[in-house]
Amino acid sequence: MKWYIDSDRPIYKQLVEQIELRIISGVYSPGDKLSSVRDLAMDAGVNPNTMQKALAELERMDLVFAQRTSGRYITEDKKVIDEVKKALAFREIEQFFEKMKLLGFGKEEILTLIKKVEEGENSNDNTKR
Amino acid sequence: MIILSAKNLTKSFGKKIALSNVNVEIPRGRIIGLLGPNGSGKSTFLKLATGLLVPTEGEITIDGAIPGVETKAKTSYLAERTYLNGWMRAEDIIAFFEDFYEDFNRIKAENMLKELNINPSDRLKTMSKGTKEKVQLILIMSRSAELYLLDEPIGGVDPAARDYILNTIITNYKENASVIISTHLIADIEQVLDDIVFISKGEITMTSTVDEIREKYNKSVDGLFREVFKC
Amino acid sequence: MLGKLFKHEVKATGRTFLPMYGALLILTIFTKMALTIGAPDFFTDDIATGPVAEVILGITFTLYVIVITALCVMTFVVIIQRFYKNLFTDEGYLMFSLPVKTWELILSKLLVGLMWSVVCCLMLVISIFILSFGSFSMMEVVQDINMAYTDFNTQFGMSLNIILFELFLCMLVSAISSILLIYASISIGQLFNQHRVLASFGAYIVITIVLQIIVSIILVAVPLLANLDILFSGIDGIKAAQWFINGTTLINLALCVMFYFCTQYIMEKHLNLE
Numbered sequence: 001m002k003w004y005i006d007s008d009r010p011i012y013k014q015l016v017e018q019i020e021l022r023i024i025s026g027v028y029s030p031g032d033k034l035s036s037v038r039d040l041a042m043d044a045g046v047n048p049n050t051m052q053k054a055l056a057e058l059e060r061m062d063l064v065f066a067q068r069t070s071g072r073y074i075t076e077d078k079k080v081i082d083e084v085k086k087a088l089a090f091r092e093i094e095q096f097f098e099k100m101k102l103l104g105f106g107k108e109e110i111l112t113l114i115k116k117v118e119e120g121e122n123s124n125d126n127t128k129r
Numbered sequence: 130m131i132i133l134s135a136k137n138l139t140k141s142f143g144k145k146i147a148l149s150n151v152n153v154e155i156p157r158g159r160i161i162g163l164l165g166p167n168g169s170g171k172s173t174f175l176k177l178a179t180g181l182l183v184p185t186e187g188e189i190t191i192d193g194a195i196p197g198v199e200t201k202a203k204t205s206y207l208a209e210r211t212y213l214n215g216w217m218r219a220e221d222i223i224a225f226f227e228d229f230y231e232d233f234n235r236i237k238a239e240n241m242l243k244e245l246n247i248n249p250s251d252r253l254k255t256m257s258k259g260t261k262e263k264v265q266l267i268l269i270m271s272r273s274a275e276l277y278l279l280d281e282p283i284g285g286v287d288p289a290a291r292d293y294i295l296n297t298i299i300t301n302y303k304e305n306a307s308v309i310i311s312t313h314l315i316a317d318i319e320q321v322l323d324d325i326v327f328i329s330k331g332e333i334t335m336t337s338t339v340d341e342i343r344e345k346y347n348k349s350v351d352g353l354f355r356e357v358f359k360c
Numbered sequence: 361m362l363g364k365l366f367k368h369e370v371k372a373t374g375r376t377f378l379p380m381y382g383a384l385l386i387l388t389i390f391t392k393m394a395l396t397i398g399a400p401d402f403f404t405d406d407i408a409t410g411p412v413a414e415v416i417l418g419i420t421f422t423l424y425v426i427v428i429t430a431l432c433v434m435t436f437v438v439i440i441q442r443f444y445k446n447l448f449t450d451e452g453y454l455m456f457s458l459p460v461k462t463w464e465l466i467l468s469k470l471l472v473g474l475m476w477s478v479v480c481c482l483m484l485v486i487s488i489f490i491l492s493f494g495s496f497s498m499m500e501v502v503q504d505i506n507m508a509y510t511d512f513n514t515q516f517g518m519s520l521n522i523i524l525f526e527l528f529l530c531m532l533v534s535a536i537s538s539i540l541l542i543y544a545s546i547s548i549g550q551l552f553n554q555h556r557v558l559a560s561f562g563a564y565i566v567i568t569i570v571l572q573i574i575v576s577i578i579l580v581a582v583p584l585l586a587n588l589d590i591l592f593s594g595i596d597g598i599k600a601a602q603w604f605i606n607g608t609t610l611i612n613l614a615l616c617v618m619f620y621f622c623t624q625y626i627m628e629k630h631l632n633l634e
Contacts, residue, residue: 008343008347008348008352009343010340010344011320013340038299042296042299042300045292045295045296045320045321046321047321047322047323049159049160049323050320050323050339050340053340142553142632143553176633180456181452181453181456181631181633182632183628183631198459198460198461199459201457201458201459202459204457206457208450208453210450212450212451213451213454214372214451228364228367229364229458229459229460230459
């Protein structure tokens with residue numbers, strides 16, 4: 001998985017989101033040991049202090065825990081991971097609705113559209129296939 | 130813990146004022162971008178910190194001391210121009226650095242040369258401008274200094290080398306050391322910076338952390354820079 | 361750190377000089393061979409053995425003179441170039457960020473410059489010795505030298521060594537002062553924003569002229585103001601010569617101090633690399 005930093009939002013927040021995503025999608029399994037801050041920072045091409053801040057934030061969210069001597073680990077508590085997963089899903093959906101509203105769709109229209117796409121009736125999709 | 134401090138720092142060349150009444154404190158353990166358009170006084174500031182220039186008024190101190198032998202031993206300065214003798218081989222200049230800087234790590238330098246495919250027995254005059262800049266940066270970053278002053282470190286190198294250089298900067302400095310990078314190519318280095326100092330016409334116009342700017346203005350530092358210094 | 365600066369300065373300049381000294385030695389030996397074969401009695405009657413020998417001798421002598429001239433010019437040029445280029449052009453960015461004191465930078469350059477000047481003179485002496493070897497007897501030379509010492513002693517009642525030492529000191533100090541004059545001129549040139557090399561030349565010429573004027577005034581004024589007969593009455597010729605030599609040494613010493621501090625002041629307070 002590649003790190004991706006886009007232009008406008010705080011970098012540490014983007015790092016938090018991307019590590020979240022890695023945990024949810026299983027790139028990092030529960031109980032995995034994380035690389036050192038320096039290595040992670042180098043890997044992502046960001047400042048170590050920023051990575052440190054992101055990890056601190058993840059610790060605050062209980063997704064990551066630190067063991068004083070041996071480093072940082074991914075939480076083994078599945079519940080926490082599920083909650084974050086849910087929160088992320090809600091966030092994505094909210095953003096989606098926001099954008100659709102900008103395009104002028106009502107709630108019902110959006111839902112029917114989703115169904116259509118799901119059933120493969122989208123015209124664009126048909127031409128591509 | 131402050132590594133660099135400037136108080137009412139002013140430098141003028143004849144009637145031309147290059148820096149005017151600059152006050153700034155740089156803590157240890159940070160990577161700072163010194164950002165400003167051409168001719169804004171970035172280089173002058175770094176030269177004053179290195180001791181290549183003497184302030185007209187005010188003072189600048191490194192770890193509490195005015196630039197001199199003591200501070201030069203712990204600051205690693207990358208000039209904006211290539212200053213290496215053409216007749217020297219890369220290995221000669223490594224020997225030179227090893228002689229004069231106690232904190233120079235020969236093995237680190239040789240490894241980096243190898244990683245960038247530079248032959249240590251090549252003479253500098255046979256190298257391209259970009260390669261020379263790389264050699265110079267390798268020398269500078271192979272020291273374990275307390276303050277790195279890098280004047281336009283990524284000006285003339287290709288994107289691949291630029292990534293390598295930025296990684297070198299992130300990984301090579303100690304936790305109690307700080308790095309000041311002057312540049313106008315902000316987008317390239319933004320994500321490795323902790324703090325930024327905007328400088329314009331010899332005056333500091335803004336100091337902030339990168340994430341503060343992104344939070345406050347909803348813009349990257351590069352975006353903000355383009356807006357502030359719009360021509 | 362002075363030792364390290366000295367070492368690297370020798371390394372940087374040696375690569376120019378060593379090949380030239382090598383060339384001089386080879387040419388000297390070659391010329392000597394040509395002389396021995398082509399004109400064995402050269403030092404007594406200056407006649408080549410034949411037209412071919414004459415041409416070969418002509419060529420080797422021309423080359424010899426060219427190399428010697430080049431050596432002297434190069435010594436002078438390198439002294440200037442190492443100071444100017446290494447400290448005041450791009451290379452200065454490296455030199456002035458080294459953890460060394462300004463006086464160490466100046467002194468390392470001065471000592472190495474002086475060293476090469478001395479080596480240059482020595483090489484010339486050695487070369488001429490090789491060339492003329494065989495045309496005189498060492499015994500006679502030693503005898504002549506001994507004679508000169510005893511003659512001098514009986515005539516002036518002092519050892520020739522004293523005068524020779526004073527002369528050597530005078531030459532050394534004046535060599536140092538001429539190198540420092542170059543350094544000071546180059547430094548003064550750096551005070552200008554443009555045309556710094558030209559300004560350095562200007563500074564050199566102006567300083568030289570001013571010194572000339574001062575010396576002339578002294579030479580004219582002293583005899584006018586002081587009654588030389590009184591000053592030198594009871595002083596023999598050799599004493600007067602000593603006065604002159606040591607006076608010159610002292611004046612040059614004063615100039616050395618002046619040029620040195622001028623250079624150091626500019627380098628410390630008004631350094632402004634392009």
